[in-house]
Amino acid sequence: MAKQHVTTTVNNDEFEFLCEPKASMLDVLRDELNLTGSKEGCATGDCGACSVVMDGRLVCSCLVLGVEMEGKSIETIEGMADGEKLHPLQQQFLDHAALQCGICTPGVLVAAKALLEKNPDPTETEVRYWLAGNLCRCTGYDKIIRAVMDAAKEMRAA
Amino acid sequence: MDNSMDVGYSADDKELKFVGKRTNRPDGVDKVTGRARFGADARLPGMLYGKILRSPHAHARIISIDTSKAEALSGVKAVVTRDDFEDRDSEFVPAGEMMVNYRDMVRNIMAREKVLYDGHAVAAVAATSVTIAKQALKLIDVQYEVLPHVIDVVEAMAPGAPLLHDDLFTDGVEPKPTKPSNVAKRLEFNMGDIASGFAEADEILEKTFDTKPVHQGYIEPHSCLASFSENGSAELWCSTQGQYLVRAHCSKLVGMEISKLRVTPSEIGGGFGGKTVVFIEPIALALSKKTYRPIKITMTRDEVFRSSGPTSGGNVRVKVGITKDGKIMACEAELKYQAGAFQGSSVQPGCMCAFAPYDVANVNVIGWDVLSNRPKVAAYRAPGAPISEYAVECVIDELAERIGMDPVDFRLKNAAKEGTQTAYGPKFGPVGFVEVLEATKALDHYKIPLGPNQGRGIGSGFWFNIGGETCVNLNVNEDGTLTLITGSPDIGGSRASMCNMAAEELGIDVGLINPIIADTSVLGFNFLSAGSRTTFACGLATIEAARNAIENMRKRVAQLWDIPLDAVVWEDGAARPASSNAGEFEPMTLPEIAKIAPKTGGPIAGHAEINAQGAGPGFGTHMVDVEVDKETGHVKVLRYTVIQDAGKAIHPSFVEGQYQGGAVQCIGWALNEEYVYGEDGRLQNSGFLDYRIPLASDLPMIDTKIVEVPNPNHPYGVRGVGETPIIPGLAAMSNAISNALGLRMSELPMSPPKVLKAIKEASV
C-alpha cells in the first residue's frame, strides 16, 4: 500500500512526513522524527514505555497508527522540560533517585504528568493505579510513587 | 589488587564529604529528558534491519534450509544461517572470569544440527526495511524432522527421556557413564559427618520444593547495531552488562582478532544478569560482514521471552536436623537445576549458598545440571541462590515453628559469623548477618499486630559478592576538572557512586568529576557489571586511580618546590608542605597544578589495573506481611521491609533502590511469574500480559534498613548490594502465606489457583 502524507504537531513543532500505513506512532516518532525518548518495551500496549499524550489524552504510542497523527497535537518526553528548566516531576525523579536504569522513565514521567494535569492532588492509591500501565523492573516503584506525590505537592504550592 | 593500598580505614575515621551522600547522578538529566541513548536508539547512514527466523518446534532435526526465495526478494541484502558460523571445539575456555564452551555458544546463537527449543534462531536476514525483512523470513523454507521433547527437569533426568545431545555424558559421577543423558554434571559439597549430625538431632524435617523458570524482565529488549568495515575491523553498539565479554564472544564466533572489534555499550535498560551473554550481536556482525552495511537488530518482547536467557527452574530437596533448643545439627540438600538446551545452569552457586547463612558442622549438598528443551538459562541476580535458599529458608521456618521458637531468634542462634567455616570452602571474615537479624528484631514492623487471614514471613539470604578484573583511568583536565573513565556499564546509578569515591579521595567537589563508560578500545579488560561487583571492584580501581593521580600531582609540586616527594602531602584538594620543616609554601590546588601541567611534565592522569580480591559477603533478611483472600486465592502484600548489610552504602538512595527492586522481583517470582509451556513444548506466555510482573498497583511501599558492617578489604567498607535482595523474599513470601493459612506451601509461583488448591487439599 502506498505511503500516506501526514501533517502533525509534536511538542509544538509541525512535521510533515510520508507514513507507511502499518507504522505505529512509536515507529514514526523514533525512526522518522528521531525522537527516541519514547521507548519500545513491548509494542503490545503492556509496558507503557512508549507513553505520549495525544490531544490531551494519554496513549501508548505503540498502539496508535502513524497515520492517526494527522492533525493531532502530540506531547512526548522531549517536550517536557522548559529550556534548561526541568519539569517538577523530572526534578523530583532525580532528587528521589526514582530511576535506576531509566528505560521506563520517559513513559512514567509522561503518564505522571497526564495524571497531575487531571488530578493535582492524587492519593497514593490513585497514583499507583494510574501508573499501573507503566512497568518498571528496577525500582519496585517505591521511589517513583514518592517522587510523583512530592511533585504534585510542589506543583500545588506553585 | 595492589596490596600496598591502605585498606581498612573505616568510615568513622574521618568526616566523609561525599561517600554515603545522596549526590546528583551524573547521567540523571539525560535520563529524565529522553536524551540518554539506549540500545535501540542508535542509527547509522545506510543502515539495514536484521530479523531472525526462529524455530516453531521444541526439538527437531534440521533437514534443510532453503534461503533462495528470501534472497531473491527485492530489498533483501543478506541471509545468514548455520553455514555462516564456523564450528568450534567443545572445550571450556576462559572468557574473562567465566568458562565458556564456544561449541555450545555457536549453536545457541544459530541452530546447527537441531533446533533445541521453541524460539531457537535458525536463520537471519538483512533488508532495507523491517517490513521487507519480515516478509523475507516467511520465504525461508526450513524442513524439520520433529523429535520428542522434554521440558520438566525431573522428567529430563529420567531414563528414556528424549536426548538433547547424544554426546553428553554426565560429568562428576563414578564410574563415568557409558550412555549419554540430559544430565551434564553432578557436584557435591561435604563438611563434617552428615549421618552423626542427624543422629544428634531431635527434630528432622525433609521436604521437596519446586520453582519455575522466570525471566529477568528488563524493560529494554536486546538491541544492537553492528558495522563491519572493508578493512576487516568492526564496530558494535549494544545494550550489555559487559562490553569486553561481548567483544570476547563475538570476535570468537565471527572469527576476528579482538583488537579489530570495538564494542560500545549503550545506556542499558535493565539486565539483572540477562545481558551478560550474546544472542543477536554475532548475527548482526555476520550480516554486516556479508554486506559491509550497518545492521541493526532489536528483539521483540516475544523474542526476549522465547529466545534470551531466563533463569533456571529447580527441584530442591532439603533435609535439616535440629536439637529441641534450636541448634542446627545437620543439613542436606539435593538440587536439580534446569540449564536449558545447553549445559551450565547456576546449580554450583546454588549449592554453595544453600546453607551458607548458618553455622552448621555437618553439611552435604548435591547438585545436578540438567538439560531440557528450553532456552539456555542466563544469570538472574545472585544466580542459583534464590532457588536453593528459598527451599532451605522454608524448612528453617517450619522447624522454628515446630519447636515454638521465634523465627528471628532461631536464625540468630545459628547465624554464620566471623570465623564460621562454610561448606563450600572459606571461613568467613567479618560478616553482618547477626547485625541484620538484630536490626530485624528491632523493627516496628515486627511488632505490628496482624488481622484475620494475614501472615508474617521471614526469610534470609546470602551472596558471596565478587571482585574481578577492572581498569580505570582518571584524567586531570587543563581546567582542573576530571574525567573518570570506567569500563563497567552503569545499570542503576554506579557512576554516581564512583564519583562519590573519587571526590572523597581527591578532596574536591563531586561535580568536578565527569564519568564516562568506555568502549573496549579505551581501557584494558573489565569483567561484567554483575555479581554485585561494580561498586566494590570498580570502586577499588577508582580509588586506586585517584590515589595514583594524587601521587602524580604531588610529584609535580615536589619538583616545583624542589623538596622530596614525601615532604608534600595532599589535603582538601591541594598539595601542601608536610610540615614547616619542608619549607614555607602556599598550598597548590588541583586546578593550579592542572593549569601549569605542560610546564611540569605534561598531562596528568591516574590509572589502575587490578584484579580485585576480597569481596565481602552480603547477608539480608526480608520481612513481609500478606493477606490471603481465601475465596480467590489472591495474595495481597501489606507491608515489606528489607534489612541488609551493605558494608558501606556509598550512595544510600541507590542502595535502597537495589533493596526495593530486588524485593519486588521476589514478590513477582513468588506470586505470579513462570514460564508456561504447552504440550507441544512451546512457550504460551511470551508477553507482559500473560507473564505478569508486579505493577505499581500491586504493591505497598518497600521499607529498607541499611546495615553497615564494613568489608575490611575496601577502603570505605563496600560489600556490594545488587544480588542479595533477590534471595530472602521467596521464602519470606512463602512463610507469610503459610502463616496466614496455617498450612505449608512448597511450590512457586503461589498464584491464585495454586493457593486455592493448597487450601482445598488442607481442608480434606
Ligand code: FES
Ligand atoms: S511499547 Fe507501547 S506499551 Fe510497551
Ligand code: FES
Ligand atoms: S528504572 Fe529500570 S525499568 Fe524502571
